[in-house]
Amino acid sequence: MILPLFVAIPLGCAFLVSLLGKKLRRFADTFSNLATFSLLSFSFLSLVLIKRLGTIVYKVGGWIPPIGICMVLDNLTSFMLVTINLIAFLVTIYSISYMERYTAKWKFYTLFLLMLAGMNGVIITGDIFNLFVFLEIAAISSYALVAFGVEHEELEASFKYMVMGSLASSFILLGIALLYSYTSSLNMADISRVLAQKGNSKIVFFMGVLFIMGFGLKAAIAPFHAWLPDAHPSAPAPISAMLSGVLIKALGVYALARVFFNVLGMTAISSSILMVLGTISMVLGGLLALGQEDIKRLFAYSSISQIGYVVLGIGMGTPLGILAGLFHLLNHATFKTLLFLNSGSIEYATGTRDLRKMGGLSLKMPVTGYSSLVGSMSISGIPPLSGFWSKLLIILAAIEAKHFIFASIAVLVSILTLAYYLKVQRLAFFGELGDSLKEIKDVPLTMKLSMIALSIICLSGGLLLIPGIGKNFLNLATAVLVNGNNYAQVVFGSIK
Amino acid sequence: MIYLMCLVLFCTGVYCILVKKNLIKIIIGIGIVEYAVNLFFVLVGYRAGGRAPILAEGQVIQNMVDPLPQALVLTAIVIGLAVTALTVAIAMRLYEKYGTFDITKIRRLKG
Numbered sequence: 001m002i003l004p005l006f007v008a009i010p011l012g013c014a015f016l017v018s019l020l021g022k023k024l025r026r027f028a029d030t031f032s033n034l035a036t037f038s039l040l041s042f043s044f045l046s047l048v049l050i051k052r053l054g055t056i057v058y059k060v061g062g063w064i065p066p067i068g069i070c071m072v073l074d075n076l077t078s079f080m081l082v083t084i085n086l087i088a089f090l091v092t093i094y095s096i097s098y099m100e101r102y103t104a105k106w107k108f109y110t111l112f113l114l115m116l117a118g119m120n121g122v123i124i125t126g127d128i129f130n131l132f133v134f135l136e137i138a139a140i141s142s143y144a145l146v147a148f149g150v151e152h153e154e155l156e157a158s159f160k161y162m163v164m165g166s167l168a169s170s171f172i173l174l175g176i177a178l179l180y181s182y183t184s185s186l187n188m189a190d191i192s193r194v195l196a197q198k199g200n201s202k203i204v205f206f207m208g209v210l211f212i213m214g215f216g217l218k219a220a221i222a223p224f225h226a227w228l229p230d231a232h233p234s235a236p237a238p239i240s241a242m243l244s245g246v247l248i249k250a251l252g253v254y255a256l257a258r259v260f261f262n263v264l265g266m267t268a269i270s271s272s273i274l275m276v277l278g279t280i281s282m283v284l285g286g287l288l289a290l291g292q293e294d295i296k297r298l299f300a301y302s303s304i305s306q307i308g309y310v311v312l313g314i315g316m317g318t319p320l321g322i323l324a325g326l327f328h329l330l331n332h333a334t335f336k337t338l339l340f341l342n343s344g345s346i347e348y349a350t351g352t353r354d355l356r357k358m359g360g361l362s363l364k365m366p367v368t369g370y371s372s373l374v375g376s377m378s379i380s381g382i383p384p385l386s387g388f389w390s391k392l393l394i395i396l397a398a399i400e401a402k403h404f405i406f407a408s409i410a411v412l413v414s415i416l417t418l419a420y421y422l423k424v425q426r427l428a429f430f431g432e433l434g435d436s437l438k439e440i441k442d443v444p445l446t447m448k449l450s451m452i453a454l455s456i457i458c459l460s461g462g463l464l465l466i467p468g469i470g471k472n473f474l475n476l477a478t479a480v481l482v483n484g485n486n487y488a489q490v491v492f493g494s495i496k
Numbered sequence: 497m498i499y500l501m502c503l504v505l506f507c508t509g510v511y512c513i514l515v516k517k518n519l520i521k522i523i524i525g526i527g528i529v530e531y532a533v534n535l536f537f538v539l540v541g542y543r544a545g546g547r548a549p550i551l552a553e554g555q556v557i558q559n560m561v562d563p564l565p566q567a568l569v570l571t572a573i574v575i576g577l578a579v580t581a582l583t584v585a586i587a588m589r590l591y592e593k594y595g596t597f598d599i600t601k602i603r604r605l606k607g
Contacts, residue, residue: 181540
């Protein structure tokens with residue numbers, strides 16, 4: 001079975017890299033790239049497998065699920081696995097050249113692979129305490145990665161992130177403790193079955209609030225977003241890309257969606273809480289991004305804004321809303337990764353992150369310039385790029401569900417997004433070349449390669465909506481969430 | 497009663513994180529919050545007058561303490577240890593760079 005491999009490969013590779021990486025040159029590079037490549041191929045394989053066999057349940061240690069721990073591979077899981085491992089593979093390719101600036105590259109790869117193991121574990125597990133453990137693995141390695149540069153700002157950002165992150169984990173653990181005392185089970189499918197029998201009560205709502213606080217902080221939605229604009233810019237560029245691109249989605253949005261739709265059951269109140277929080281983060285992130293001068297900080301605020309879109313879409317709870325939310329999640333993963341990698345290239349070539357000191361970079365760095373143009377246009381929703389379709393779907397879904405206020409705010413924020421990305425393009429890539437920038441060169445080949453690959457995905461993302469090509473990919477993942485409490489029957493039905 | 501004490505402990509920890517200015521005190525606050533949650537988790541499995549969950553020959557299964565939360569709390573404690581070790585390491589590096597533990601003086605990042 002391939003299910004345990006998603007956790008075992010990165011964990012094992014992290015161990016080997018930390019053991020041998022110091023002694024053998026290039027070992028860490030090749031080995032980590034092989035690991036992420038094999039993970040990517042296994043995620044695509046999981047898509048094929050799930051089409052043939054339906055939902056797959058793996059019993060860890062051979063124990064039957066309500067008692068033992070299990071891993072569940074359904075359509076949503078495999079959608080998230082493809083997203084995460086695709087981004088991870090492109091980011092490791094990029095890191096080969098970029099991380100030369102730092103000493104101890106092998107330590108970077110070790111932490112990176114640990115983080116990947118944690119994220120894949122969160123996605124694939126079917127046990128709620130196991131989810132917490134994997135979440136902590138990913139979170140702890142990301143704390144360390146934020147502080148990787150060990151300069152003033154990095155340490156400060158990492159400390160802030162760590163304090164807020166561990167408080168969030170405590171809330172999640174408290175929620176799990178309450179859930180266990182109420183249902184006497186830790187298996188997510190079993191909990192969902194017991195809760196469906198017991199009916200709704202105040203304590204379930206309280207657990208929901210605890211989970212919103214905990215996972216919401218990991219996802220950086222509006223009142224809990226304070227750590228993100230410090231932590232993401234401080235990390236090395238590939239890590240900023242991973243954190244903004246997939247970490248907040250795997251630990252935050254995915255966990256929130258899974259717990260609310262499949263375990264606790266979505267109610268009207270939790271749906272409107274999620275929608276309101278999503279809208280607030282959308283507006284707040286957009287407004288704050290407009291005033292930033294530091295390019296990575298601007299991208300970080302824009303992440304908050306885009307996560308708002310995803311949460312709004314998923315929070316609506318209608319099939320079209322969830323579909324749009326998941327599609328935007330995939331698109332945001334690609335274009336935000338692309339933009340952070342662009343900012344990394346700029347920093348690599350010019351040594352600055354201040355927008356006011358740049359200008360005319362397109363002349364000297366054509367690949368970075370044009371790929372960032374694609375990324376910016378896609379995130380601000382210019383047709384026919386991928387971001388346009390997902391934003392359009394979110395707005396359509398809001399109108400269909402009669403949430404006209406949310407729909408109009410989403411349209412306005414989309415214009416705001418266009419405004420601050422035009423600012424980036426104008427200040428950094430167009431205009432005159434500054435005197436101090438005459439000498440710069442474009443970045444090495446591997447960095448270009450992953451940026452080009454990401455721009456192609458951004459350009460062709462809209463194709464996923466054409467029936468027959470990718471529609472199944474998104475629709476099936478949506479169906480898992482729409483199914484709600486039937487999750488229990490599906491999981492127990494596929495235990496062999 | 498003891499649940500109430502648990503809540504008080506939790507609130508003390510949160511207060512400590514929010515109000516204190518010293519890095520080390522904030523780290524202690526995180527520790528207190530974690531202990532409060534762990535204590536609550538162990539209490540969930542407690543039965544009044546229960547005995548240790550060991551199944552020997554000839555014993556009836558009745559009134560046992562639930563052993564599962566204890567195993568989970570052990571895991572949570574180990575995770576807490578890792579977090580604390582990392583926070584202390586970062587706090588030490590911060591002290592090397594800034595020469596102070598005062599959080600109000602450590603603010604290069606803005607906005």
